[in-house]
Amino acid sequence: MDTAEARSRKTSAKPAKLSREVQARLGQQLRSMYDDVVNQGVPDRFAELIDRINGDGNKGGQ
């Protein structure tokens, strides 16, 4: 009848749209998981890798 119904019919009888609250909470969980890794910073192996390649490039000339 209304647009929401039309929309849910269109998406093949999916359950009702998630509430904003639920979406926000899922988003928070996702970000806290992600940020936990981001906050670990750059592991030494990657800083060393970049510097090694950088050094080789500079020395190698070409």
Added chain:
Amino acid sequence: MDESVRKAVLGAVPSLRAFAISLCGNVDRADDLVQETLLRALANIDSFQPGTNMSAWLFTILRNHFRSEYRKRRREVEDSEGRYAETLKSQPEQYGRVEFREFREALAHLPSDQREALVLVGASGFSYEEAAHICGCAVGTIKSRVNRARTRLAELMAIEDAEDFGPDQQTRAVMAGGGE
């Protein structure tokens, strides 16, 4: 390599790792994926257009490499528990452990195209347009994948409304069951 390029690459590493872990579900494999991505990127650094988004460029390389090499040998769901937990130094305090574990498990069960779309938009901070560029698909496709990912996550976690969230859920259930 230009100092500004070196800094941009280095600066992108933490979020590249977070993205890689969300794809692989395993920290060791994710770090190998990041390493191979950096080697490829730095070998082709001349094809990076100065002034464009370094993170988006690196994410695209990582994602393509994952698609072509890693998915074949993936053990995502089996590996996702445990290894992921080990890498997390601090479980987010504001949520219950149970809820957080359920969330990670649910995320690992999503189809990988939905998971990557959700992570790119919901955690990495890319716009729908940037995410579409990284995944090589239409903006509308990203939007629908993100929507389906959210719906599926909520289903997997059996969330019907926000009341179902949180560490108090079990406590409430016990109290309700136990009566007064």
